[in-house]
Amino acid sequence: MNIQFVGIDPETDQDGCPTVWVDTDASDLLIQSYLADDATTATADALSPARAPIPPGEAVLRIPKRMIPIIRKACDELDPGVR
Numbered sequence: 048m049n050i051q052f053v054g055i056d057p058e059t060d061q062d063g064c065p066t067v068w069v070d071t072d073a074s075d076l077l078i079q080s081y082l083a084d085d086a087t088t089a090t091a092d093a094l095s096p097a098r099a100p101i102p103p104g105e106a107v108l109r110i111p112k113r114m115i116p117i118i119r120k121a122c123d124e125l126d127p128g129v130r
Contacts, residue, residue: 048072053124054117065114067121074125076118083107 049071056064068077083091088107092100101107110118 050077051124053121054114056111057113057117058111065110067114067117069121069124071125076121076125078108078110078118080108080110080114083109 050068051071053067053069055061055066059065065078065080067079069075070077082088083106087109088101091107095101
């Protein structure tokens with residue numbers, strides 16, 4: 048497993064804030080963020096094309112818009128030829 052830090056919420060206080068890493072071996076994004084509230088999770092669950100409840104071990108995360116550049120950077124690190 049090769050995990051690399053990409054970025055942290057630019058408005059962070061450095062204490063439990065949204066953060067993005069990449070696992071270059073698995074080509075996965077790793078995202079720490081806020082769990083969505085129950086109402087948001089229920090709505091996302093109801094709108095899921097899978098037509099099944101969100102399974103145990105998965106969650107709906109809320110990622111601030113200000114994190115988009117960091118997520119783009121992570122995507123570019125995993126797949127630099129795409130644009």
